[in-house]
Amino acid sequence: SVRKQRWGRPEALAAARRYNALAREHGLTPTQLALAFCYTKWQVASTIIGVTSVAQLDEDLDAWGTTLSPELLAAIDAIRWELRDPAL
Secondary structure, eight states, X not given: OHHHHHHTSHXXXXXXXXHHHHHHHTTOOHHHHHHHHHHTOTTOOOXXXXXXXXXXXXXXXXXXXXXXXXXXXXXXXXXXXXXXXXXO
16 A cells, blocks of 8 residues: 555655654653654645544644753754654
């Protein structure tokens, strides 16, 4: 499938592992890191979340009040510059 071809690529999985580790190092879940990052970008007008449990909804809602430090934003940018768009 196209999804498997794009998101299952070794580069995409390596990027996911790096972002996951970065989130955990800063006491966040990967979801909280991703949503909080989106909330810092003026280019992102809205985020769409999908949940299958109350726990997932709580995690997504908790991300709204999450502030990412300048150091964490710099670490995210470093990964983004190194790996660019690994799903392409």
